[in-house]
Amino acid sequence: MGDFSLEFNEDQLQVVKWVHDFAEGVVRPAASEWDEREETPWPVIEEAAKVGLYSFDFVAQCFADPTGQLLPAVNEEMAWGDAGIALAIFGSTLGLAGIVANGTPEQVGEWAPQCFGSPGDVRLAAFCVSEPDAGSDVSQMKTRAVYDPASDTWTLNGTKTWITNGGIADVHVVVASVEPELGSRGQASFVVPPSTPGLSQGQKFKKMGIRASHTAEVVLEDVRIPGSCLLGGKDKLDERLASAREGRQAKRQAAMATFEASRPTVAAQAVGIARAAYEYSLEYAKERKTFGKPIIEHQAIAFKLADMKTRIDAARLLYQRAAWMGTNGKPYVAGEGSMSKLFAGETAVWVTEQAIQILGGYGYIREYPVERWHRDAKIYTIFEGTSEIQRLIVARAISGVHIQ
Numbered sequence: 001m002g003d004f005s006l007e008f009n010e011d012q013l014q015v016v017k018w019v020h021d022f023a024e025g026v027v028r029p030a031a032s033e034w035d036e037r038e039e040t041p042w043p044v045i046e047e048a049a050k051v052g053l054y055s056f057d058f059v060a061q062c063f064a065d066p067t068g069q070l071l072p073a074v075n076e077e078m079a080w081g082d083a084g085i086a087l088a089i090f091g092s093t094l095g096l097a098g099i100v101a102n103g104t105p106e107q108v109g110e111w112a113p114q115c116f117g118s119p120g121d122v123r124l125a126a127f128c129v130s131e132p133d134a135g136s137d138v139s140q141m142k143t144r145a146v147y148d149p150a151s152d153t154w155t156l157n158g159t160k161t162w163i164t165n166g167g168i169a170d171v172h173v174v175v176a177s178v179e180p181e182l183g184s185r186g187q188a189s190f191v192v193p194p195s196t197p198g199l200s201q202g203q204k205f206k207k208m209g210i211r212a213s214h215t216a217e218v219v220l221e222d223v224r225i226p227g228s229c230l231l232g233g234k235d236k237l238d239e240r241l242a243s244a245r246e247g248r249q250a251k252r253q254a255a256m257a258t259f260e261a262s263r264p265t266v267a268a269q270a271v272g273i274a275r276a277a278y279e280y281s282l283e284y285a286k287e288r289k290t291f292g293k294p295i296i297e298h299q300a301i302a303f304k305l306a307d308m309k310t311r312i313d314a315a316r317l318l319y320q321r322a323a324w325m326g327t328n329g330k331p332y333v334a335g336e337g338s339m340s341k342l343f344a345g346e347t348a349v350w351v352t353e354q355a356i357q358i359l360g361g362y363g364y365i366r367e368y369p370v371e372r373w374h375r376d377a378k379i380y381t382i383f384e385g386t387s388e389i390q391r392l393i394v395a396r397a398i399s400g401v402h403i404q
Contacts, residue, residue, distance in 0.1 A: 004067070004320075004321070004324045005067065006320070008069065008073075012065070012067075012069065012070055012073070015061075015062075015070060015074065016070075016073050016074065016077060019053065019074045019077045019078060020077045020080070022048070022051065022053055022078075022081075023077050023078050023080055023081025023082075023086075024081065026044060026047055026048075026081075027044065027078065027081030027082050027085050027086070028081045028082060030043075030044055030082070030085065031081070031082035031084070031085060031212075031369070031372070032366075032369070032372070034082075034084065034085060034088075034211070034212035035082075035084060035211045035212060035372055036211075037211075037212075038206060038207075038211040038212075039212070039214075040088055040168065040212070040213075040214045041085050041088050041212050042122075044085055044088070044089070045088060045089055045122055046119070046122055048089050049116075049117070049118070049119045049120075049122050050119045053089070054089055054092075054116060054122065055116050055118075056096075056112055056113045056115065056116045059071075059093055059096060059116070060112075062074055063100070065327070066327065066328075067324060067327065068264075068323035068324045068325075068326060068327025068328065069320060069323055069324065071265055071323070072264050072265045072267070072268035072319050072320070072323045073268065075090060075265050075266075075268045075269045075272065076268040076269065076271050076272040076275070076316075077272065078090065078269075078272065079268070079269035079270070079271075079272030079273050079276075080272040080273070080275055080276045081272075081276075082212065082376075083209070083210050083213075083269060083272070083273050083373075083376040083377075084209070084210040084211050084212030084213050084376060085212045085213075086269060086272070087164060087210055087212070087213035087269075088212050088213045088214070091124070091125075091126070091164040091165050091213060091214075092115045092116060092123075092124050092125040092126075092165065092169070093115075093125075093262075093265075094125070094126075094127040094164060094262060095115050095125025095126050095127045095165070095169065095171055095172070095173045096112055096115045096116075096125060097127070097262055098127045098173035098175075098189055098231070099111050099112055099115070099173060099191065099231060100112065102189040102231040102232050103189075103191075103231040103232060104231075104232060104233055107191070107228075107231060107232075111171060111191050114170065114171050114194075115170075115171050117170070123169075123170040123171065123194075124165045124168060124169040124170055124171075125165065125169050125170070125171040125172075125173065126163050126164060126165040126166050126167075126169035126171070126172045126173065126218070127163070127164070127173045128160040128163050128166065128172055128173065128174045128175065128218050129141075129160070129175045130160060130161055130162045130163070131143060131158065131159060131160055131161055132159065132161050138175070138184050138187070139183040139184040141158075141175070141176070141177050141184075141187060142158055142159075142177070143156065143157065143158025143159070143160065143174065143175075143176040143177060143220060144156070144157050144158060144176060144177055144178075144180070145176035145177065145178050145188060145190060147178070147227075147234075152226065152227035153224050153225065153226055153227060154190060154224070154225050154226075154227065154229065154230060155222055155223065155224050156174060156176055156190065156192070156198075156220045156223040156225065157220055157221060157222060157223070158176065158220050159202065159217055159218070159219050159220070160174065160217065160218040160219075160220070161202075161217045161218075162205070162215060162383065163215065163216060163217065163218050164213060164214065164215055165214055166201060166202075166214070166215065166216040166217060166218040167199075167200060167201020167202070167204075167216045167217070167218055168201065168214055168216075170194040171191060171192070171193070171194065172191075172192040172199060172218060173189055173190070173191055173192075173231070174189070174190050174191075174192055174218075174220065175187055175188070175189050175190075176188065176190060178237065178241065179241055179244075182241065182244045182245070185240075185241075185244035186241065186244060188230060188231070188232070188237050189230075189231040189232070190225060190229050190230055190231060191225070191229045191231060192220075192223060192225055192229070193225065193229065196223055196224075196225060197223070197224075198220060198221045198222045198223035198224070199218065199219070199220055199221075199223050200218075200219045200221070201216050201217065201218065201219070202216060202217025202218065202219045203216060203217045204216040204217075207379075208375050208378060208379075209372070209374075209375035209376040209377070209378055209379055210376050210379055262384060263322065263337040263338060263340060263341040263384065263385070264319040264320075264322040264323040264326060264337055264340050264341070265319075265323070266341050266344075266345075266380065266383075266384050267315065267318065267319035267322070267340040267341045267343075267344035267345070268316075268319050268323075268344070269380070270315070270341075270344035270345045270347065270348040270377065270380040271312060271315050271316050271319065271344050271347070271348070273348045273352065273373050273376055273377050273380075274308070274311070274312050274315065274344075274347050274348040274351040274352065274377070275312055276369075276373055277308075277351050277352045277354075277355035277370055277373045277374075277377075278305070278308045278309060278312055278351055278355065280355065280369065280370060281305060281308070281354070281355040281358045281359065281370070282296075282305055284358060284359055285301050285302075285305060285358055288359075295358070301358060304354050304357070304358060305358070307354075308351045308354055308355075311347045311350065311351060312347060312351060314343065314347075315340070315343050315344040315347045315348075318336075318339055318340040318343050318344065319340040319341075319344060321336060321340070322336045322337045322339070322340040323340075325337075332397065333397060334394065334397050334398050335390070335393045335394035335395075335396070335397035335398070338385070338389075338390040338391075338393040338394050338397075339390070339394055341380075341384070341385065341390055342387050342390035342391060342394070344380065345377075345380035345381040345387060346381055346387060348377035348380050349374070349377045349378055349380070349381055351377075352370060352373045352374035352376075352377045353374060355370040355373065355374070356370050356371060356374055392404075
């Protein structure tokens with residue numbers, strides 16, 4: 001078990017610096033272009049693959065870190081560079097997390113490397129949960145998976161929405177309902193292999209922020225996959241369904257297991273955006289003069305920056321604690337993972353808004369990056385569980401009451 005510490009060891013420091021240099025030298029210069037184009041930044045992803053940043057080996061190294069700090073720290077640095085490009089590069093890790101959280105060791109060994117491919121043959125992965133009528137409430141999921149024992153195949157039908165890399169991914173991890181009457185406890189996760197007939201991209205969404213990250217519908221029409229693509233295997237699923245029918249307590253849901261693992265990392269991305277806006281505002285405030293002196297010498301601006309820095313550091317401490325707990329098997333008894341995501345997301349929105357205010361009119365125009373950071377920040381109070389859902393999780397955890 002790794003001890004909780006705020007000090008990075010030499011190996012961690014080297015990795016974080018390496019990622020920061022990539023974010024500064026490659027990601028930031030490309031951020032405005034790909035935000036305007038609203039397209040997947042393939043050249044940047046390919047460059048990340050070439051240097052080893054976009055690879056299963058690197059992500060596995062981050063996941064294996066016994067302190068739990070490396071993966072979120074890497075995500076903070078990349079989001080500091082640009083959140084949209086960061087999500088384009090690391091969006092595949094959500095599909096990977098779905099495989100790792102629910103799959104057998106053999107399935108992880110088979111599918112995890114295929115989520116990334118290799119330099120010159122880059123692959124993407126997607127995790128498909130949300131639906132038009134089932135976002136925060138996954139129990140309302142309509143996508144069905146029907147098993148045919150004669151051929152040992154599953155047939156999937158339904159429509160997923162708001163899916164990162166949806167339709168353009170090579171590997172889609174799909175959460176579907178096997179027994180709808182059991183609600184979320186009757187669901188399972190499946191891997192849909194590359195080029196499987198019946199899976200297609202629906203509408204691609206034009207978004208307020210994170211525009212370099214591809215977000216679209218995934219349409220499943222009679223998608224037939226072998227039984228081996230059921231993550232965890234049929235025996236484990238049958239056991240879980242039998243337990244649900246008997247009313248026994250569930251350990252976890254297929255979709256929620258993935259989101260629980262990813263929340264500190266998502267929080268770290270929000271911190272990265274907030275940090276970028278704070279640092280830019282601080283430098284601007286030192287140089288911009290009004291009434292004969294730099295605006296940072298005005299208490300109204302100085303106090304604003306002090307509050308920005310304080311909230312960013314508090315948000316980082318929350319995600320560091322949650323990441324350490326998750327890696328070391330400490331249960332989130334008070335919803336610590338949700339706390340980190342809730343506070344970091346709302347901090348990013350608030351800090352980027354303050355940055356716009358500090359820059360005044362310059363903060364509102366696209367020539368300066370703070371308006372993009374503000375647009376990017378907002379999604380962190382919405383995706384992978386809205387702020388309201390995070391509060392619900394924390395409230396239930398601290399009260400023991402099933403609050404609705």
